[in-house]
Amino acid sequence: MPALKISHLPGIVGLILFMAIGLFAPWLSPHAPDQVIGMAWDVPSALAPLGTDNLGRDLLSRLIWGTRTSLSVTAVAALIAFLAGTTLGFIAGVCGGWIDQLISRVNDVLMAIPTLILALVILATLPKTLGVIILVLGVLEATRILRVARALAADIGAMEFIEVARLRGEGLVWILLREILPNALPILIAEFAMRFVFILLFLSALSFLGLGIQPPTADWGGLARDNKDGILFGIWAALIPGAAIAILALCINTLADWLLGANTRAWGARHHA
């Protein structure tokens, strides 16, 4: 593990906090997320520390439960995106030839259609269950990761230590996992931090449009949608989930910075011995 610097601490503590809030939502939230406790858009009080939402539910409780939904869906989708994107990208980059053509061209087709529109079409036809939403997010974001992974693998694949491995008769799995992955990891970690935030934004956008997480389940995008009309009356409830997304993005990138600390030398850069 690289050395932890003071500047990394706030981000890492923040991230642990977010995860703790998500994990312990049932114990942390003062009310059930769908329990009506007062009038619509009540001002903050002892009962509802952040006030209530458009239906009179406790905003703090919904935010806490929303953290749980948003973070878990994003994390699973990001994991799927990374597994699919790097695996296929590495295979395309290392194998080349028609395999590369097939994978890359299908990927190009997927990327050519604006993601939001494609997601809307898919989610409008399929049932909007959690599984489908996660899969759609994962597959669409995997296209971006595939591009990066393919370029990395093609670069590293041209190195002579890959030639040495092939001369040893190593199989594809060894070459991908032991020769290429460790060398691509620094860039992939940085990419992961960025993609995680993009997936979170994407999920929030879908929920905001009503095609993501379905009510009454709380999530950050849904919270913004439910309370957006309040902005006209000076109610700032819709801004809270936005702030949460911004803070989370900062935290994740600090974490990536820390993990990259040991690997500041990106692939291909010359090292001064």
Added chain:
Amino acid sequence: MLDSSGTVAPPLLAVEQLHIVASGKPQRTLVEGISFSLNAGEVLGLIGESGAGKSTIGQAILGHQREGMAVTGGRILFAGQDLLRSSEAQLRRIRGKRIAYVAQSAGAAFNPALTLGEQVVEAARVHGLMDAQAAREKALELFRRFSLPDPEQFFLRYPHQVSGGQLQRAMIAMALCSGPDLIVFDEPTTALDVITQLGILQAIAGVIREAGVAAIYISHDLAVVAQLADHIMVLRHGRRVEHGTTGQILHAPAHAYTRDLLGAERAGNRPQTVQSETAPLLTIQSLSARYHHQPVLHGICLNLAKGRTLALIGESGSGKSTLGKVVCGLLAADAGSMTLEGMTLPSTLRQRTRDHLQRIQMIHQIPDNALNPKLLIGDQVDRALRTFTTLNRDQRQRRVMALLDRVGLDGTIAQRYPHALSGGQKQRVCIARALAAEPELIVCDEPTSALDPLVARDVLALLRQLQQDTGVSYLFITHDLHVVKEIAHDVAVLCEGRIIRQGRVDEALGAPLDDYTRRLVEAVPQLRQDWLAEMTGYTSSSVSTAAPSPLHAY
């Protein structure tokens, strides 16, 4: 000895007690108390191994330090101005205009998106020295002077459209275009083959003499520096070892290290003679191969006997590395056959059995690229053992230690990553990894050309010793004829994908020679000052008319 106090006019450049350190803990001294001076029109050679601080000094003269380096003392006076205490703006007025720099890799120094012409005249235009028309005329004149083909066309070409040697000449033209007083040459010919190198050296010698430019020539090749420099400074670990006129350094070196360097280049080692003619190990018959539709090899026939070394020589683009790749199975042959100890050797890697793979190993030119930077040295050698032997874990561990010991490395290196090793150590690891398979044939693709002369000498000695001990055969690809004489029993000369000469080293490279082989043999710099002068006139025509190889044009 040079002494600035002895000269009447102030020198053009005076470096006084230069100290440069690399920041970090602990701080490392890169350059320690270096002083020298240079008069207008003089050439100083800086000689030393990598890490000697040559390039650091060269860049300091342009008022530049690489990231993480800091000057902690001394002065660099250029025409009376201290470059170390000048502002960026003042330095910019000097760089490119009065002091120019020629880098080792022209390929990396040119912007691939601009034409050569634009880049060659850039410095002169930026400094407002001449108008566009005059700058163009000057560039064309320089191109003609450097025997570049069709200067008008060359002006409009992009870097990827010309050969490496032409690009290097274009970079020297770029340095000269603004008419500087001083040029820093940072190993401008190190990556080139001997024939191309000869052309560049002639071009440099010509312009330095004609334009009266002072120069600092950085190299690790004493024979090259001896042709151009008036004075030579030998550096080691950032300190001055010796400084004297070229004649003094060559004929009366005062320091043991200098004598060692001279010895490395004059090495008279011979490969062990093999007692009797042995059975052929590898036979290649009328083999042809292509690279992306571009035919590279035509009808190659070769024999390599057990326990012997066959050197493949030729200029860059002649197909020698391609032949190495075909033998290893990395590139499939179009036609022809290969047999290893009587068994047919399949053309592609996929068709080869583990047994085939074990018998043929490869050592690459650049050990940095041949070792996985993220795997421990021990694991990389261990993997070869695991693949090719049936040893258990403990046995393998002992064997890794034995192999590292065998190539002259300490066992503790097994627990380190490649970046913690020097170039020579990395190449030894590659040799250990090849040996782990207990091969019968090792294809060596210029294994010493990226190493410093002293290190290269030791690696060659190691390869010779290993051959004597294990009876392994080498297919040794090189463009360095010194190396051929030191390690090879037999030699094959490749020219544009064909073998034009083949046989025992002394016979094949002895008289009478065909033109191509003679050029190869004679283009090797010799350790005497008048070698380049003798070559002038002899090759200038043949070099300039030699078209870039098809690979470069492609």
